Amino acid sequence: MSVTAERPTLAVWKFASCDGCQLEVLSLADRLLTLTERIDVAFFLEASGSRAEGPYDLSLVEGSVTTPDDARRIREIRAQSKTLVTIGACATSGGIQALRNFADIDAFTSIVYARPDYIDTLAKSTGIADHVTVDFELRGCPISITQLTEVVTAFLDGRRPSVAPSSVCGECKRRGTVCVMVAHGTPCLGPITQAGCGALCPAYDRGCYGCFGPAETANAASLMDWWGDVLGVDAGSRVRMLRTFNANAPEFRDESRRQDEQVDHDTP
Amino acid sequence: MTAQAASAAGDAARPPESAEVIKADALEDLLDGLGRRGYTVVGPTVADGAIVYDELTSVADLPRGWTDEQSPGRYRLARREDEAWFGYAVGPHSWKRYLLPPTHTAWSAERTADGGMRILDDPSPVPRYAFVGVRSCELAAIAVQDRVFIRGPFADTVYARRRDEVLLVAVNCGDPAGTCFCASMGTGPRATTGFDLALTELLDDEGHRFVVEVGTAAGRALLDDVTHRAAEQRDVAAAVDITDRAAQRMGRQMDVTGIRELLYDNLEHPRWDDVASRCLACGNCTLACPTCFCTSVTDVTDLAGERIERQRAWDSCFTLDFTYTAGAPVRGTTRSRYRQWMTHKLATWIDQFGSSGCVGCGRCITWCPVGIDITEEVAAIRGTEPDESGENET
Ligand code: SF4
Ligand code: SF4
Ligand code: SF4
Numbered sequence: 001m002s003v004t005a006e007r008p009t010l011a012v013w014k015f016a017s018c019d020g021c022q023l024e025v026l027s028l029a030d031r032l033l034t035l036t037e038r039i040d041v042a043f044f045l046e047a048s049g050s051r052a053e054g055p056y057d058l059s060l061v062e063g064s065v066t067t068p069d070d071a072r073r074i075r076e077i078r079a080q081s082k083t084l085v086t087i088g089a090c091a092t093s094g095g096i097q098a099l100r101n102f103a104d105i106d107a108f109t110s111i112v113y114a115r116p117d118y119i120d121t122l123a124k125s126t127g128i129a130d131h132v133t134v135d136f137e138l139r140g141c142p143i144s145i146t147q148l149t150e151v152v153t154a155f156l157d158g159r160r161p162s163v164a165p166s167s168v169c170g171e172c173k174r175r176g177t178v179c180v181m182v183a184h185g186t187p188c189l190g191p192i193t194q195a196g197c198g199a200l201c202p203a204y205d206r207g208c209y210g211c212f213g214p215a216e217t218a219n220a221a222s223l224m225d226w227w228g229d230v231l232g233v234d235a236g237s238r239v240r241m242l243r244t245f246n247a248n249a250p251e252f253r254d255e256s257r258r259q260d261e262q263v264d265h266d267t268p
Numbered sequence: 269m270t271a272q273a274a275s276a277a278g279d280a281a282r283p284p285e286s287a288e289v290i291k292a293d294a295l296e297d298l299l300d301g302l303g304r305r306g307y308t309v310v311g312p313t314v315a316d317g318a319i320v321y322d323e324l325t326s327v328a329d330l331p332r333g334w335t336d337e338q339s340p341g342r343y344r345l346a347r348r349e350d351e352a353w354f355g356y357a358v359g360p361h362s363w364k365r366y367l368l369p370p371t372h373t374a375w376s377a378e379r380t381a382d383g384g385m386r387i388l389d390d391p392s393p394v395p396r397y398a399f400v401g402v403r404s405c406e407l408a409a410i411a412v413q414d415r416v417f418i419r420g421p422f423a424d425t426v427y428a429r430r431r432d433e434v435l436l437v438a439v440n441c442g443d444p445a446g447t448c449f450c451a452s453m454g455t456g457p458r459a460t461t462g463f464d465l466a467l468t469e470l471l472d473d474e475g476h477r478f479v480v481e482v483g484t485a486a487g488r489a490l491l492d493d494v495t496h497r498a499a500e501q502r503d504v505a506a507a508v509d510i511t512d513r514a515a516q517r518m519g520r521q522m523d524v525t526g527i528r529e530l531l532y533d534n535l536e537h538p539r540w541d542d543v544a545s546r547c548l549a550c551g552n553c554t555l556a557c558p559t560c561f562c563t564s565v566t567d568v569t570d571l572a573g574e575r576i577e578r579q580r581a582w583d584s585c586f587t588l589d590f591t592y593t594a595g596a597p598v599r600g601t602t603r604s605r606y607r608q609w610m611t612h613k614l615a616t617w618i619d620q621f622g623s624s625g626c627v628g629c630g631r632c633i634t635w636c637p638v639g640i641d642i643t644e645e646v647a648a649i650r651g652t653e654p655d656e657s658g659e660n661e662t
Binding site: 034149150154156159164166167170173175176178179181184185188190191192205216217219222223225230 | 344360570
């Protein structure tokens, strides 16, 4: 990540998403003003009308690829971007809309739309890295502004961002939260989910929902066995917990398929 | 006391040499005495379904009438039949939170007008803690960390400055948990050294009271402030009986005979693959452990590019980044990471620091989200599983 002599340019792009991650960028608020002293916001439709031409030094990409046009557009953006960082679960793993990957897309469109023939969509929702080379993936649904600040600052200072790929449990323990799984029997995805949220849900007495996607070396099979055998979570619920914002992340996807095979055995 | 506890290796059979007795009410006066001396009192209290360590304002904050039920991967609070204040074992927190903070800024600096860098002063005062309700295994754990942080060739100033200020009020264990095995590790359940005061709680026909042993001059001064009397033979006998019976009721045990050689000789044991298939590499065991000391250091710059902070945070040998060297992690598999952790705790620690790194507190067993049990893993490698009576066959 090199910084050009001029102020480097920033572009923010949207694909299939709820805009929540871009809103997080906007919520930097006063920090955004500090940022604009060091970076030139060249293209960010949600924040300003400027539509400066590329190339761009840093592109932040929100959302997943769901249409043939998306697949074409992301290639153009990649070609215009020196550094490309994806922001959020949609851009990283396909988002909640990747639930379609487990179903029949034609059946969906025929139920939802009056004129399904107007719909031009891909069968699967996929993350940006399935289509182009990505320099850094920032996880989360939505992203954490602390981590976003860190990534942008690291870019500006030409250093590696400090974003740990280890589990939510580390944040829980540093925070001093009593483990909700051990002490309350609440199913928690924290041990196989990447840190970043600051272990928010366990601090409010809930299990982790996996917003930041699989942690490094996630052993989803062992955790699901424990949920089933010890916590008494039925297979259908195990599948649903693995299939939320990061349903298409390989570690969650593959394990949810394995669990899905057990659904019929589980229900009497 | 100053950081001079050598080993708190418990000797359950040894009776206290001299002891005094305070009535339960006098504990409040003792806490007041700590307050007057400028200590922040930290001790056990109920929060979020567990007995945690937090600031105490009075004995009313203690977990009166509560106990815990612990087994691998499971912890529950339960009501006791009596109104004991210390009738439970160790919980999710350990005192290392206070001596080695989970995160802190080692130093910070700002850019100067001439393009240089100026280190900023750290104005935060060193906290002065009195730990109340420290268990024998925990005194041993503090002694282990003292060897790591103070007695090595380089002292860790963050730890050392806090440790110097600490006053330790130990409480002997009467109700070990299902995951406790201090008796196997020679660290409990009776505290024999490393405390300023050590209490044994008695709740019998003669009333709710504490047998108190004095460990240091600071402890003596504290006790002299409150109403106390010399212990009679039957008080001492009752106190010794509490820990003697606790030693017989350990939830777990570990055969440590030749354990260093056992592990060194079994680095390729198939059990490591078995445990790796269950282990989540989440790091909870290391973060809950009162002796694990690993941290990582990160430099963080601000958005304006004017300020830098060097931050230190608890880390774990279970993360890939922790051994990331020259382009790859040294220990890439969970098998190698679990083996590293357990072998360090129980074997290489002895070579490195002259004692075991495990004090038998059982936290890694209880707080492992999938109930991996270090005593069971050792037994499996030894080729024997614990039988019904809790004794190991040899
Ligand atoms: S509550 Fe969840 S994230 Fe926190 S330590 Fe327990 S399992 Fe890990
Ligand atoms: S042994 Fe248990 S607590 Fe430790 S890393 Fe493995 S799963 Fe996590
Ligand atoms: S290894 Fe486990 S039992 Fe031993 S001191 Fe650490 S947490 Fe306690």
